[in-house]
Amino acid sequence: MNPYRLYLVTDDQQDLETLKTVVTGAVAGGVTMVQVREKHGDVRAFIERALAVKSILQGTGVPLIINDRIDVALAVDADGVHLGQSDMSAETARRLIGKNKLLGLSVENEQQLMEAESLPVDYLGLSAIFATPTKSDTKKEWGIEGLRYAVAQSSFPIVAIGGINASNLDDIITTNVDGVALVSAICHAPNPKQAAMDLLRQIGLAESRR
Numbered sequence: 001m002n003p004y005r006l007y008l009v010t011d012d013q014q015d016l017e018t019l020k021t022v023v024t025g026a027v028a029g030g031v032t033m034v035q036v037r038e039k040h041g042d043v044r045a046f047i048e049r050a051l052a053v054k055s056i057l058q059g060t061g062v063p064l065i066i067n068d069r070i071d072v073a074l075a076v077d078a079d080g081v082h083l084g085q086s087d088m089s090a091e092t093a094r095r096l097i098g099k100n101k102l103l104g105l106s107v108e109n110e111q112q113l114m115e116a117e118s119l120p121v122d123y124l125g126l127s128a129i130f131a132t133p134t135k136s137d138t139k140k141e142w143g144i145e146g147l148r149y150a151v152a153q154s155s156f157p158i159v160a161i162g163g164i165n166a167s168n169l170d171d172i173i174t175t176n177v178d179g180v181a182l183v184s185a186i187c188h189a190p191n192p193k194q195a196a197m198d199l200l201r202q203i204g205l206a207e208s209r210r
């Protein structure tokens, strides 16, 4: 199974109970990977939230990925880590987590996309496809044509992130991208399970047309 197909990234603005409700629903709805992303809390809170998500994912086959922090990933024995360009280098991260864990890297421009070719990563996150209120420090947006170019150029699986929702998902899928990562389209949906089911159905239909 392609683990990147529908990749939930958690919203660090949501409290622990909401986080658990969202992840439980999203997993029931079929998300294929979950990243715990924390930008404001302290490391103890990060670990607590990661462990809560880990226990929801237990036995589902859905991998748990930790954003930015190798120490948190190791502490909770996550399935992988997702690095940004200003986090620890991919080489160092790989040495610390070993070869059996997933390592993702965000790339924000063409130069980073090319440099990633020689790095020991498993997949790339194309950040950001569209401007999004969820992350205010994104630089330029790849757009659909930038995403199409990156998918064609890269030898790694590509995950699109940033501003993706039902209204632009069909266009995203036409680029042959390996997966989509979303925060608000699932975390802020009135029913995260239904949202995940609807998004997966839409992905399946769009894939069958490409």
Ligand code: TZP
Pocket: 009, 127, 128, 132, 133, 134, 135, 138, 161, 162, 163, 164, 181, 182, 183, 184, 185
């Ligand atoms: N990295 C690039 S954009 C983004 C991250 C974490 C936020 C995506 O959130 P949303 O709500 O799916 O646009």
Ligand code: MG
Pocket: 067, 068, 082, 083, 084, 085, 087
């Ligand atoms: Mg990061």
